[in-house]
Amino acid sequence: MAIMHSTVLVVDDDPHIRDLLTFALQKAGLATREAADGEAALADIALFVPSLVVLDINMPRMDGIETCRRIRAQSDLPVLFLSSRDDEIDRILGMELGADDYVTKPFSPREVVARIAAILRRISRNPTPPPTPAQFAYGGLGLDADGWRATWRNVEVPLTVTEFSIVRTLAAAPHRVFTRDAIIDRVHGPGFAMTDRTIDSHVRNLRAKFALLGGADVIETRAGLGYQLGPCLGAPGTSHG
Template sequence: MNQHIYIVEDDPNIRDIVKAYLIKEGYQVTMMETAEDAWENAKKQQPNMWILDIMLPGMDGYELCKKIRARSEVPIIIISAKDEEVDKILGLELGSDDYLTKPFSPRELVARVKRLFKRLENSPMVQKKTNTVEIDDLKMDQAARQVFWRDQEIDVTTKEFDMLEIFAKRPNRAFAREELLSLVWGEDYFGSDRAVDDLVKRLRKKLEGLPVETVWGYGYRLHIDEEQS
């Protein structure tokens, strides 16, 4: 087991306990006290999973979660003393994959880590060979930047390919329009989020039947029935 987990937590007792349990299960663990340190480390080496506390000195866990998700699809688990539903919803909307309320059992955290890794391994998105993504009727060659829909090659633009790739790598995850703007057009883009709507419209037209669903008032997701995948 070579998964490397970054844990950002300013409580030394929680850090030590969580680290001990995860190392016992065979994970490689790096501990950090601040979001700023974690972000600098991530620029040098990306982990296989993040575990983030929310209440951190300086940049909080929500902001770090948002920054991570703008650049990477790595799994994120949020741990927090905040147990209000609105806090959990905010964490999930910012891109976290799970939310655990303090106080928690270290065994439960380990179980959630294992479950999340297993869920990703069993995702309907299958990478059968390097640079190839297949999910239901969609096939993408990332190296050649080719798209095949129902065994027919479809001509797509650069941004159409980029957005489709984002959806295909994380099926059933809802992406906010602002997040898609950042991922496809870059963080320095200052145009309207209508550009996202237009791009989705073009993809739906070119790949007729592509199950990209509108999440009203939020954004879009590629809906895949996992039981039938």
Template structure:
């Protein structure tokens, strides 16, 4: 089945190069060059994955991501010229699954797109026999993919929920970053462990800083409140 990638970048040189490389890999490719047209093309073409630059005319890639994720869940790889971690966290917080900083290699973009598609096709590795579970003040409903706390539902992105669900299936156990990358992203190396770290930071901001413990030199563990 031919998968379609939407490439959104206002620099024609980058957009054309990405489109050519992805077509060479067997993907169907559609393009957009500003925020409003990206949202329009995404709604019309229903791509399987979006490669999205942050800096766009009209409105930026963060707003594009927010709008397309509100319509339907879709894997998004964000491209950014910014190295500031706050910008990365904002991108992940509005629903991006991964990011690459410019300059990047075309090979890396293709590898990330393949990984995001594999992940989208897999059922979550965190599925358990228990559809819902309680962790202290939190209730995690795996079937509905919802998390609620004392003040109501807590909005998590797809990736944030997947990480929480994976850790909650192994309460107290240290889970390596490499394991999370392999199971949730389908990557076989740790070159992008910062992606995991950034998603965990976003989770801590939403759920509190004590629920997910850093296991130094390894990865993360979910604390089990007593």
């Protein structure tokens, strides 16, 4: 299987946890590397490009949130977060940054290995779908897929990673209606635990952000079906500045 040729980078400032996970991963047939903080992790990723990163949130020098943000600015490398507390804010922020999964300490090494294997299998079965071209323009909407930037009539719209991923998914097939499940599959992969209500919330936030600049018609709702890219021509009576 593809996962047997994968390398996992374990990033945690606690050497005991690194040893624990490294042993469990190697026992499962996965190659491993280690880093004690975010700066060391980024340097290792630049040189060796692992298949997945296990990333502790609470670390000195550079925490896991900032490390993930920098990883996401460069690639879609899978990330599994570790946290020392079951904090809903951490969980939400981690997923907004594009984390693939989240485990709270104390944890079972076998559970972490199982979750890592599930992510790697999902990636091998579902390679990243061809999204939009690197530069995409449709009406007033502009997307820079490499820079993760969205614009409305050349004005940048500040989006979270998940919000940008939803727009990019819809823009990949402007005339297709995407069900909420299809959007979740494209953004996070099949089997990811996200509710329809969460997708609706992201879409509301997206519409509000674009509407501030006059782009209230970027996303259309198809009753009983899902969402699709709107005409992106600008709604009358809204600001264009």
